[in-house]
Amino acid sequence: MDGGDIHLLLSILADGEEQARQLGEPAAAADDEYHSGGRGEEYYRGVARQLRGTLARAMGVARAIEAAAFAGGGGGGGASGSRGTTGDRSDSPRSADESSGRTARDAAVAQQERHHDTIKRRKGLPRWTEKFRVPDASLEATPDDGFSWRKYGQKDILGAKFPRGYYRCTYRNAQGCPATKQVQRSDADLAVFDVTYQGAHTCHQKQRRAAAAGDQPPPPPPQADPSVELLVNFRHGLKVETNGLAPPPPPPPTTTTNFHDDQHFCFPSMPPFHAGVGPPPPPDDALGGGGCNNFSSPPFVSPAGSAAGENYFSMEHSYEPRGGGGHFVMSRGDSSELHEVVSAAASSSAVVDPAAAGGGFDYPLYHGEVDPHLPFPPLFGHASMYGQYRDA
DNA sequence: GTCATTTGACCTAA
């Protein structure tokens, strides 16, 4: 733990204070549209949600600090401390180690230690899976979830016809974003991809995209946050609001969220897809139709101006709780993981404007009853799988 | 020249 964590916490709390203030004086913040349109209540609800999200995030940071404190003062040593400063050792090529006079054994030991750390982090971060259906089943087609990713590996998986791609956030180095994903094309359906996400985005692209898109906010991923437990509990009572939504354009795209307990949740939005793909496919029962409510999604229009008809694909979310117990639990015994989450968030907050410092929670209004703090992964917006954003 | 992807090797968890 360091001063940065405290500053992050203070920053979040300041956001909460600001949001609370907005609750007190909505007329100043809400434009006339809200009031003339009878949406004042929605405004209040939206601000309240933001406030709850901000407070939840603050709690998460505070508990991470607490956990780090419980783990003793050794946090500064060890592997986690050695890697937090540079962000990614890929910046320092292997030859650098060799030329620095280390023995091969030392280098191997160091690498082993580093690798052990990455494994620990991998195990600690929240993990969830989604199914992406692309309109075009060609081999070139890949799902675009709206975030910018950099591919760092590919591997043939036993029993799978197609190799699995490994991606990490483009801003891993620049902003310490810990998010990674694995993309596996389905054997049965070439148009379906199983995407496993791990770690929440703490990078700036989330806010930028949400602001630019002006559509449904990206649902936050499962957070390494104690409040998530409450949210997961909440989802058991969740009902998707479908009233008043536009009927599905032909063919109807669906965005489906699956939890591991086989509960299905159909989320009313979908990310854009790569330009140039063909028309969307007919609905696939195997994907979203199963236990899903067959939510009919309104068309998503890419901020980049892609034709709405080209932006459809279906998704199925599957939240994979870590730590057992039927809900997501961040292991508090591993303070380094928590610290890393905090550190990543801290690095992110350094470049995020205060209005967006809700850190994945600070989204505009959802569709009525859908709480933005549900442990859904971030999926929306526009970006290429192959990151075009440059590191700051 | 810079940056992203490819790919073989290495390491860990199961």
Place this chain on the structure above:
DNA sequence: TTAGGTCAAATGAC
């Protein structure tokens, strides 16, 4: 022991 996950040099694209 094996499969999965990651690293990083090599390579290619812009």
